[in-house]
Amino acid sequence: MNMFAEFSRKAPNRVFLSILLGGVSGVCYSLLIPLILSVLKPGDMRFDEIAQAPTRIASLEVSNAPFAMVFIAVCLFILVSRTLSQVMLTRVAINVASQFRERLYQQIASAPLSALESIGEARLITALTTDVPRIVMGARLLPDILISMVTLVGMLGFLLVLNSDVFWFVLGCIAFGALSYQVPMMIGRRYFIGARRSFDSLQGSIHGLIRGIKELKLNDTKRQAFFDSVLMAHENEVRRQEKTGNTIVRSASNYGDLLSFFVIGSIIFIFVNYRVISNQELVGVVMALLYVTGPVAVILNFIPQLSISRVSMQRVATLFQEIPAEAIAPRQEPAREWDHIRFEAVGYRYDAGGSGFHVGPLDLRFDKGEITFIVGGNGSGKSTLGKLLTLHYRAHGGTVYFGDHAITDESIGTYRQAISAIYSDYHLFDQLLGVADEGLSTMVDHYLRALQLDSKVQFRDGRFSTLALSDGQRRRLALLASMIDDKQLYLFDEWAADQDPTFKAVFYNQILPGLRARGKAVVVITHDDRYFDLADQVIVLGDGLVSRIERPDRVDATIAHGTWMSDPRDADIFDEPVLEAL
Numbered sequence: 001m002n003m004f005a006e007f008s009r010k011a012p013n014r015v016f017l018s019i020l021l022g023g024v025s026g027v028c029y030s031l032l033i034p035l036i037l038s039v040l041k042p043g044d045m046r047f048d049e050i051a052q053a054p055t056r057i058a059s060l061e062v063s064n065a066p067f068a069m070v071f072i073a074v075c076l077f078i079l080v081s082r083t084l085s086q087v088m089l090t091r092v093a094i095n096v097a098s099q100f101r102e103r104l105y106q107q108i109a110s111a112p113l114s115a116l117e118s119i120g121e122a123r124l125i126t127a128l129t130t131d132v133p134r135i136v137m138g139a140r141l142l143p144d145i146l147i148s149m150v151t152l153v154g155m156l157g158f159l160l161v162l163n164s165d166v167f168w169f170v171l172g173c174i175a176f177g178a179l180s181y182q183v184p185m186m187i188g189r190r191y192f193i194g195a196r197r198s199f200d201s202l203q204g205s206i207h208g209l210i211r212g213i214k215e216l217k218l219n220d221t222k223r224q225a226f227f228d229s230v231l232m233a234h235e236n237e238v239r240r241q242e243k244t245g246n247t248i249v250r251s252a253s254n255y256g257d258l259l260s261f262f263v264i265g266s267i268i269f270i271f272v273n274y275r276v277i278s279n280q281e282l283v284g285v286v287m288a289l290l291y292v293t294g295p296v297a298v299i300l301n302f303i304p305q306l307s308i309s310r311v312s313m314q315r316v317a318t319l320f321q322e323i324p325a326e327a328i329a330p331r332q333e334p335a336r337e338w339d340h341i342r343f344e345a346v347g348y349r350y351d352a353g354g355s356g357f358h359v360g361p362l363d364l365r366f367d368k369g370e371i372t373f374i375v376g377g378n379g380s381g382k383s384t385l386g387k388l389l390t391l392h393y394r395a396h397g398g399t400v401y402f403g404d405h406a407i408t409d410e411s412i413g414t415y416r417q418a419i420s421a422i423y424s425d426y427h428l429f430d431q432l433l434g435v436a437d438e439g440l441s442t443m444v445d446h447y448l449r450a451l452q453l454d455s456k457v458q459f460r461d462g463r464f465s466t467l468a469l470s471d472g473q474r475r476r477l478a479l480l481a482s483m484i485d486d487k488q489l490y491l492f493d494e495w496a497a498d499q500d501p502t503f504k505a506v507f508y509n510q511i512l513p514g515l516r517a518r519g520k521a522v523v524v525i526t527h528d529d530r531y532f533d534l535a536d537q538v539i540v541l542g543d544g545l546v547s548r549i550e551r552p553d554r555v556d557a558t559i560a561h562g563t564w565m566s567d568p569r570d571a572d573i574f575d576e577p578v579l580e581a582l
């Protein structure tokens with residue numbers, strides 16, 4: 001991916017105009033020297049005649065007034081055109097960066113969950129927070145580099161007019177300098193690539209530090225080991241690579257800085273002995289070369305930074321390639337009515353790069369108006385089955401039916417809309433997104449009371465007043481959001497694990513039966529064997545396969561405990577004494 005090509009593709013007109021302005025500004029910049037020389041050397045045939053007598057302009061005596069005016073005009077023009085060029089190209093750069101991020105957001109949102117799980121959070125966050133700003137930084141340098149290049153070309157043109165021998169000599173020196181400068185730059189770039197790669201691991205360790213702070217605080221030995229062999233190992237690796245890369249690149253760029261002086265020295269000490277050159281020409285050449293020192297320094301100093309940007313550009317490009325688009329047809333069929341979900345020989349295997357764990361083949365059925373418990377030992381494949389059921393994972397074999405409809409690329413998107421799931425690694429948003437406003441506050445307040453959260457959280461202007469809650473309370477708030485969604489299939493992955501016994505009972509004896517009574521298909525991944533009787537079917541998993549399916553004689557908890565967790569949309573239950581049934 002070429003940064004300049006990307007810019008040109010995004011905003012060709014503006015990029016062209018800014019290059020034009022940058023180029024013109026560079027030409028004007030390179031015209032300043034002949035202009036000054038022509039004032040200092042009146043009578044030189046190469047330059048126009050200039051006025052000798054001072055002219056009064058606004059009580060100031062000005063020599064060579066016409067030249068002075070041209071000089072000021074050129075300076076002002078440089079100021080305006082350069083600024084415009086920089087501002088325009090920087091704006092394009094900011095747009096490109098923002099579009100990069102947006103493309104990443106879109107790609108993340110439309111990638112299969114399995115691909116995101118295997119890429120890992122650390123890499124995605126680093127791309128968004130480190131690589132994209134580096135790309136912008138590189139883009140911001142482009143106008144300066146461009147202007148300096150044009151100045152350099154203009155100055156070479158001036159040398160050609162002055163003395164063609166000098167021109168060829170300087171050109172040869174620049175070619176040699178540029179080539180000899182490239183070798184260390186390439187080596188330095190390798191170190192930057194290495195540092196960038198190590199940065200992903202460092203990011204992962206930083207996550208470990210922040211998320212694992214509680215464990216680390218309780219164990220000094222563990223903390224020390226984590227610092228020595230994980231966090232600081234990555235930190236040192238990044239530091240080492242960046243230092244070495246910078247040392248090489250800095251040395252090369254200083255060498256580049258002095259390039260103009262090497263050329264000047266070669267001309268005044270060596271060249272003059274081999275070719276005829278007048279003193280006036282020599283002064284002109286030296287002035288031109290001194291003048292060009294700045295632009296050369298800009299080009300050479302900014303190139304290292306550009307190479308850092310290029311590394312980031314490549315990382316983002318690789319990431320784009322690694323995140324596959326999910327196989328979902330752009331036009332989705334409307335969902336048909338369904339009363340059950342059926343698995344027919346459904347199988348799923350984690351990539352060989354992951355655990356290689358395999359689930360299935362599974363033949364299962366989940367009915368609306370029934371509660372299914374999925375039980376089994378740790379690692380038996382319960383959550384994997386859950387993700388197959390909620391259509392987050394696509395089966396690698398077999399077919400998932402919603403009613404009589406086999407899920408395909410053309411329908412998976414619409415059938416997903418019928419599902420609400422709370423996984424153990426759920427994310428709680430501080431607002432209810434995509435829900436109609438009408439009656440929302442009343443409904444949320446009802447559920448807040450029912451879930452005993454009304455003294456902790458308020459719902460105002462579409463947001464929850466706080467998410468600073470206990471684990472169990474946060475999970476209740478996630479349940480509230482799920483209830484508001486009012487879907488047809490509910491999946492709870494160990495939802496009740498961190499609820500107190502009272503609320504656990506509420507969940508199993510009231511919330512689940514309430515959902516069943518409302519005709520939802522309810523699937524619960526659980527270890528709470530005390531409540532197994534409540535289920536219509538219990539699927540026992542072992543090592544990715546169904547060990548057995550039980551259908552306990554259930555107590556109809558809905559009838560036993562009323563409609564405590566009913567949807568306020570269904571009935572007028574606002575006056576019901578909450579938890580009275582307990």
Ligand SMILES: Nc1ncnc2c1ncn2[C@@H]1O[C@H](COP(=O)(O)OP(=O)(O)OP(=O)(O)O)[C@@H](O)[C@H]1O
Nearest residue numbers: 117350354355357377378379380381382383384385
């Ligand atoms: N993202 C993943 N990448 C690779 N392998 C995975 C991934 N997630 C789970 N696995 C593998 O699949 C197996 C089953 O995991 P799963 O989460 O389905 O088990 P579970 O029954 O829900 O366990 P638990 O009761 O501990 O939550 C695990 O042993 C693990 O080897």
